[in-house]
Amino acid sequence: MRLLVCGGAGFIGSTFARQRVVEYGDEVTVLDKLTYAGREENFQDIRDDAGFRFIRGAIEDAEAVPAAIRASQPEAIVNFAAETHVDRSIAEPDAFVRTHALGTYVLLEAAREHGMRYVQVSTDEVYGSIEEGTFTEESPLRPSSPYSATKTGADLLVQSYFHTYGMPALICRGSNNYGPYQYPEKLIPLMILNALHGDPLPVYGDGMQVRNWIHATDFARAIGHVLEHGEEGEVYNAGGPDECPNIDVVNRIVELTGASADQIEYVTDRPGHDRRYSLSSEKVRALGWSAQVRFEEGLAETVSWYRENEWWWEPIRSGDYRAYYERQYGRALG
């Protein structure tokens, strides 16, 4: 297939782009604004592949998007482009509104003009928090942060383009992703790098919040299944095979890195913190998908990847990320 992958310089988008070029022989054009989270290093191993091309541009730019479509002549658009960190959405929501509302609208208009298949990459956070049981695609939408509320708005807009214009649009909602190339503001890479550097490991609240972990290669493959086999207008959840309380994740990282448990520090909780996420994936399983990576094995491999790829994270950890960390955690990185 010829694909336009928006947000393909980020963590999951670059994993998807790599998978489609290397494993499926697709022609992939990445359109990405290169925010702090978007990095050309994320796709440097496929950069020279004949099936890969990169265009820098924002999805809310009503000139850049049609130009990227003219240049790449895609059969489908897959939209990963987003602001993705809940803590940043609490501190500064404006970019979340712009990218998720305006950006999704501009992409949808361009896709509609060409009658193109469109997959919106979304999140379990649109359902809010669940104490027991698991969310299905029929669960009510109850987002709780500016991040999840604006992602929900984008999903509703996508669905309206199917209902109103008959646009062949689909949505794939994932649970918490982890794996190589994840920006170190997120729990797992933050804890791995802090552990390796002897920095404190800041656990929010009581650390008993539960997340449903999925390896990014598994989520990327689920999105590919939805793109190829999903029914137009439908939503598909893709949850990971394992759930784990945050404190257990952090303790396991302490073991895997050889850090000290004394580095763990309980800090002020995130405002409006969702207690638990859990996704049922029956519908996407019926399309032939299943998760391949269990959390225990995937976490160990992820720790090894961060250990071995200092070239990737060192420029982040010595750059603007330091200032972000100080603002967010009220202390400097060591």
Ligand code: NAD
């Ligand atoms: P990320 O923060 O690593 O990457 C986001 C990418 O989008 C970056 O390359 C950034 O430059 C780009 N981008 C941001 N705003 C843009 C704009 N206006 N125009 C063009 N490009 C823009 O994010 P990620 O973790 O890879 O998440 C990708 C998608 O998957 C997001 O839509 C997110 O909501 C969804 N998702 C993420 C997770 C997770 O655990 N990380 C789970 C479920 C769903």
Ligand code: DAU
């Ligand atoms: O569920 C899918 C979502 O997962 C995605 O849609 C989001 O883009 C992604 O960022 C992620 O959201 P979370 O808020 O769950 O991820 P985060 O890595 O920020 O936090 C995971 C858990 O760890 C959460 O309960 C908060 C906690 N945490 C996080 C950080 C950064 C800490 O205890 N300490 C920390 O320093």
